[in-house]
Amino acid sequence: MKTIKQLAAFATFLLASNAAVAAETGTAFKLSSPDIFEGQTLDADFVFKGFGCEGGNVSPALSWQGDPEGTKSFAVTVYDPDAPTGSGWWHWFAFNIPADVSGLPKNTTAGNGLPNGALELGNDYGAKGFGGACPPPGEVHRYKFTVHALGTVLDLDANVSNALAGYMVNANSLASSTITAVYHR
Template sequence: MFRTTLLAATLVATAIAAPVAADTFTLTSTTIAEGQQLDAAQVFQGFGCEGGNTAPDLAWSGAPEGTKSFAVTAYDPDAPTGSGWWHWFAFNIPADATGLAADAAMADGVVELGNDYGAAGFGGACPPAGEVHRYQFTVHALGTVLELDDSVSNALAGFMVNANSIASSTITAVYNR
């Protein structure tokens, strides 16, 4: 009985704390579009790919009350690694921000983690030849400023972002070569 009650309490607490994709919190871009092929500008330069390695512009609106900062990620869940591929991870973007210009330099206090290519900042798409991969560009409205630095892993930062996300919005683009 105690275990069942504890499990139910945990599920209720998790449901209450889970982020909600608010209908009014939206992510847009003039460079990428839902379900559409990424442009060469967003393709990696290296690993057999020829591209501009340029982060897309992103704009968001309708952030929920209580937003203290934002996080932006670009993630390929289709990478043949067993854990996907992080193309971009930035957090502690100020709460008054409404977007990022294409290939924008980050404001003071914003933390950009190393991508899975091993460099800080954005790393473009480069799936294995003949494969179509999805690239999920997500903005999270966070109820806090994360007390993390650029030495943490993308997995740990992802855990903290998801644990503190009060809303999120995603554009999923694709790329194949």
């Protein structure tokens, strides 16, 4: 029994030490934004224009730091797990963002701010690029803005499904960071 307690204490010490080193060296992979904040309501700029919503339909500025060693590319996704579809709702899926990129500007699209070589998939509104929040009236939905550091450049084209791309991103993710914002109407 004493050995188990000692092992547990040592494991706790190692975890705390690793967290402290990551904090000191800035190695923790972290997504940030001047436009969206954890648990906060999305601004009208990031709301869809259509389906009864009257927003600006632009993507927020995103930046990340502390990408792990071996990062070859990044993927950025925006996903609503609360959409009443049985499979959520993809608002944005960009991948093969070059490893030397550390963020995307506000209102990024394939012709505006998306780096060369990066690809965007179709969103669940049926268009390529970012599609803002527009949940059914009365319900609060969560919007998960996630960046993944990938150990490879994905061998996919811009016509694959979000499900297949999501599988490949998760299978090759070295680290990820998420900001979950909310919206309701």
